[in-house]
Amino acid sequence: MSGRPRPPSPAWEDVREGEELKGFSLELTPTRMVAQVSGTQDFYPVHHDRDFARQAGHKDIFINTAFIRGCLCRVLTDWMGDDGFVKSLSFQMRRPNFVGETISVRGRVRKKGPDGRVDLELWIENAGEVTVPGTAAVILPARS
Amino acid sequence: MAYDVKEVKKQWEGYETPLRWGRYPVEHEPIRRHCQMLDDMNPRFLEEGHCPPVMVDYFASLGPYPPSDYDILPLVRRIPTPGDRLINLNQEFEWFQPVKVGDRLGASHKVVAIHQRGTKLDPLSVWIRTETTIVNQNQDVVARRTNQILVHRTPEEIATGVSRA
Helix, strand or coil, X not given: CCCCCCCCCCCHHHCCCCCEEEEEEEECCHHHHHHHHHXXXXXXXXXXXXXXXXXXXXXXXXXXXXXXXXXXXXXXXXXXXXXXXXXXXEEECCCCCECCCEEEEEEEEEEECCCCEEEEEEEEEECCEEEEEEEEEEECCCCC | CCCCHHHHHHHHCCCECCCEECCCCCCHHHHHHHHHHHCXXXXXXXXXXXXXXXXXXXXXXXXXCCCCCCCCHHHHHHCCCCCCEEEEEEEEEEECCCCECCCCCEEEEXXXXXXXXXXXXXXXXXXXXXXXXXXXXXXXXXXXXXXXXXXXXXXXXXXXXXXXX
């Protein structure tokens, strides 16, 4: 089938605290804003109707919560492979990410815990500013 | 009449909706659309039917059409507030089990806390914290989600002193 190559899951023993996760960037084009509504089925107009957004006091339309958490979760699932389990995810939306902007989604291993647990920092950057800081925990397999 | 947040807290904090099942089972096509919006080529999601963890509440809801109680929005809208514009500020998820295509998911929502604290958007902003519990067809809890939602007025409503509650 089509899909990308599948690197093996990192073993818990091989993960280093401070290790950076491979992130990705997305341009928030008008087409992606449409894909956002399609993908999330969130029809609240502040995410697709410029007049509505501006009337509410915002600069423009901006990506919604489900899009943001999807980005953060993708950084985890890209990194941890098939055998990891996403245990938790928490994030704050400090300022909107508007159409026309480009976001970069990043992550870093913060701490290793017992039973395969790995705590991570995640964040979304936009023009050098962290607009969405977050944390997560995943469970990784042991090397054996 | 001035907005009485104490009365609203008394009426709504602790309110919980009954368990409602998602309209459809976990399906491939919504997962594909989720992946499309994120440029996510992960074959576990696109080809093998694993549900992206963050989609569990999507499949536990009735969706936006036909009109229904869609996720927490109708619940939040029933809570009296000066404004009716919503922003989701924080979200937390915890997962307990994986979910795959064919599973049935349902959810119940609880109003955990209501506060009034002014923001740059509106001096009468109201903060509503909710908790959603998502279960599968065996009624095993697969995930819990909390949301912090800000409800505010439009600049025009603020300028004219309008309050809906």
